[in-house]
Amino acid sequence: MCVMEKKMSAWFEKLYETFIATGYWKMLPDGLLNTVIITVGALLMGVMIGTVVAVIKYFGETSSAMKPLKAVCDVYVTVIRGVPVVVQLLIFYFVIFASSDNGVMVATITFGINSGAYMAELIRSGINAVDAGQMEAGMSLGMSRLQTMKKIILPQAVRYILPAIGNEFIALLKETSVAGYVAVMDLTRAGNLVRNNTFDAVNPLLAVALTYLAIVVLLTRLLKMLERRLAKSDKR
Amino acid sequence: MKKIISIILILTMLAATLVLASCGKQGTTLDDVKKKGEIVIATAPDFPPFEDLSNEDGNVDGVVGIDIDIFKAIADKLGVKLVVKSMLFDSVLAGVTAGKYDIGASGISIKPDRQKNMLFTDPYCTASQVIVVKEGSTIASKADLTGKKVSVQTGTTGESVCNELGYNVNSYASNSDAEAALVAGKVDAWVIDDLTAGEMVAIYNAENTEKLVILKESVSSDEYYAFVASFGSESLVEEINKILAGLIADGTIEQIFAKYDAPYFAPEK
16 A cells, blocks of 8 residues: 555646646646637538538539539548548648648648538438428428528427537547647647656656546537437327 | 456556556666676657758768757767667656656756756757748748748747747647647747748748748757756766866867858857
8 A cells, every 4th residue: 555655646636737847837828729610610610511512512413504513512522531630731831821820820720621521421420311201292382492491391300400510529629739830729638738848758647647537538428418308209 | 346346456556556567667867888898878850950861871870960969979078888779859858857768868958847856967058949921921020920930840949938938839749740740730839949941931931932941030949958867876977067168179079060051059067
């Protein structure tokens, strides 16, 4: 038992030394803020891009006027899903936005475009899950296909899409941990900075891992509550 | 309730395992190296003339440079084979302190907070941190850097010096990325060691019309390069120091620097 106590007190000392004595603990909340900004920004961008692409793909299947647009969307989804997100980030940072010095903005745009491709598929399957009769009903009332989509189908599709988007949110949060490659001070990078400057590998990594874990656990619980609330309409 | 308890239990076990695992065997003794018949050095080959990726003659595991040549001589004197592992610079220091590699040889400067966590051999060279800007930049001296954006490599003395001086710092894991950031205009200046600045700027200027310029005033000086090892490797470090002193005395080190057209600044004892 003596060995455990010695190890524990040695660990607490090292913890204090690494984070508090040096003042490095402040880097973690700063990093967390950037991570959250990038994640939320990318999520919103992804939802907007995903919805547009999904609707285009849905209409493009039947309407011949939309076929060229649908082809563009197919290429977008294939390319984005086929290239690792780190490579996309490096391309955006060093090639496309080469002269920009705002890493957070470049990262948000990259992750937004990346997420949009995955969300497009999610949203498209959500739209397909809505009963085909809804579209027919809307059109029989004299609404155009686009109007029906906006006012009748999408609101109903939300029920199926929201849980999947919640999952994508959680995945996005962890994906953003590579933003450090392009000099963005996100949570993981902050942890690495502390680790490099204090030569303490355990504590910063543990702190960063636990922070991600805590946020994901929180999001998962919120997601469960949301799903239960949405499912209420089924139990009439 | 049960779920929360089980989650807390798992987390505590995880934390405990990590804490206990961090106290592993560290340090390579001279006998370990002789028994293995090889000495493993960690290096970040984005730092010419000290280490660079190349497949030309004289390369060890795809790396050439001053550090490699010095260590080839040391390995010969020890009678063992030299093995070179390449990685990013911050992984070199982290790996050596964790005891994964016998020696770190990567243009590493002696610094007090590094000395607290690893062993340094005697120094073999002096260095300073210089400023590189694009031709025509308004920055002409160290004072002009305040409030400007600067790119550095993660884990280097350049990074800590710039952070201490309060500049707006962008850290990149590799030196070439830090140079690319300057070229692309993402930062106003790039801070890096003097000999490497000389090499990399010369290579860049030879292939591009827009030139890079190294300012005369340095950000900091009085740095000494040495090799590093983890605690517990005292016997190995002692032997390396003896061999190093011999190589300095008989002019081998000067010859190695001359081979790479690099000025040799001997560390005054």
